[in-house]
Amino acid sequence: MTKAIQNVQLDPEIDNLAxxxxxxxxxxxIRNGPALVGAALVVLFLLVAVFAPYLAPQDPSAxxxxxxxxxxxxxxxxxxDEVGRDILSRLIxxxxxxxxxxxVSVAIAVxxxxxxxxxxxxxxxxxxxxxxxxxxxLLSIPTLIMAIxxxxxxxxxxxxxxxxxxxxxxxxxxxxxxxxxxxxxTEDYVEGARAIxxxxxxxxxxxxxxxxxxxxxxxxxxxxxxxxxxxxxLSFLGLGQQPPNPSWGSMLNSAKNFMMHSPFMSIFPGTAxxxxxxxxxMLGDGLRDxxxxxET
Numbered sequence: 146m147t148k149a150i151q152n153v154q155l156d157p158e159i160d161n162l163a164x165x166x167x168x169x170x171x172x173x174x175i176r177n178g179p180a181l182v183g184a185a186l187v188v189l190f191l192l193v194a195v196f197a198p199y200l201a202p203q204d205p206s207a208x209x210x211x212x213x214x215x216x217x218x219x220x221x222x223x224x225x226d227e228v229g230r231d232i233l234s235r236l237i238x239x240x241x242x243x244x245x246x247x248x249v250s251v252a253i254a255v256x257x258x259x260x261x262x263x264x265x266x267x268x269x270x271x272x273x274x275x276x277x278x279x280x281x282x283l284l285s286i287p288t289l290i291m292a293i294x295x296x297x298x299x300x301x302x303x304x305x306x307x308x309x310x311x312x313x314x315x316x317x318x319x320x321x322x323x324x325x326x327x328x329x330x331t332e333d334y335v336e337g338a339r340a341i342x343x344x345x346x347x348x349x350x351x352x353x354x355x356x357x358x359x360x361x362x363x364x365x366x367x368x369x370x371x372x373x374x375x376x377x378x379l380s381f382l383g384l385g386q387q388p389p390n391p392s393w394g395s396m397l398n399s400a401k402n403f404m405m406h407s408p409f410m411s412i413f414p415g416t417a418x419x420x421x422x423x424x425x426x427m428l429g430d431g432l433r434d435x436x437x438x439x440e441t
Contacts, residue, residue: 180431252310262322
């Protein structure tokens with residue numbers, strides 16, 4: 146009987162559908178103009194963050210009290226801040242903190258949320274009830290408010306800010322994963338896997354998880370943009386990246402006192418946040434259209 150179960154195979158067409166859908170989805174993504182613009186913005190900021198030591202024209206922490214709040218010049222293309230530091234250099238290095246916070250925070254949320262969502266959606270019953278009630282309790286608190294509370298509890302710092310944002314975003318992925326699993330676990334190929342006696346672990350990893358990944362990828366891309374805004378907010382409040390290390394949020398915090406006399410101090414970091422968030426949102430929208438199974 147055991148050998149018979151091991152020799153039974155599901156329809157091979159099931160395994161061949163996913164690659165074909167991925168290729169069609171990629172082709173559709175390439176034809177999506179706004180998605181390509183978003184991807185270009187994301188890649189641009191990623192390259193700036195990775196190569197910050199080579200792109201920054203000056204030391205981002207070096208101050209000069211003879212060049213305080215100077216407007217853009219040939220020596221300082223974006224001007225200087227309240228202690229004479231080069232804004233362009235701080236903007237380039239700040240991209241590293243913001244993107245790192247966005248990616249790591251979402252990775253934490255996915256690593257925690259997806260397994261709990263899989264368990265809740267697949268097993269249902271008591272397991273689903275406990276996880277769902279806990280998730281609903283967390284969802285009743287706005288994500289940014291929860292992130293601020295957790296960051297204040299853990300203490301200021303970029304690492305603690307990433308942990309706080311990741312935990313605050315976890316309920317979103319639990320709920321999304323649970324809903325997708327509930328809709329997938331009744332499909333014929335999942336029922337066939339159960340019928341031949343495959344263990345729950347293998348069914349979850351091989352037949353359910355790959356089929357719930359597309360909406361999770363879209364949600365993760367959009368959540369990175371939300372996490373970047375959250376990190377900037379925490380840094381603005383003094384709970385994120387700590388001085389003298391550059392961060393777009395802390396740059397805005399410093400610039401708020403000089404809005405009338407030196408507006409360029411806030412314009413450039415604010416524009417950077419706007420562009421990177423716009424890029425991730427446009428890319429996320431393009432991925433949503435490309436990975437929609439009804440369209441591919």
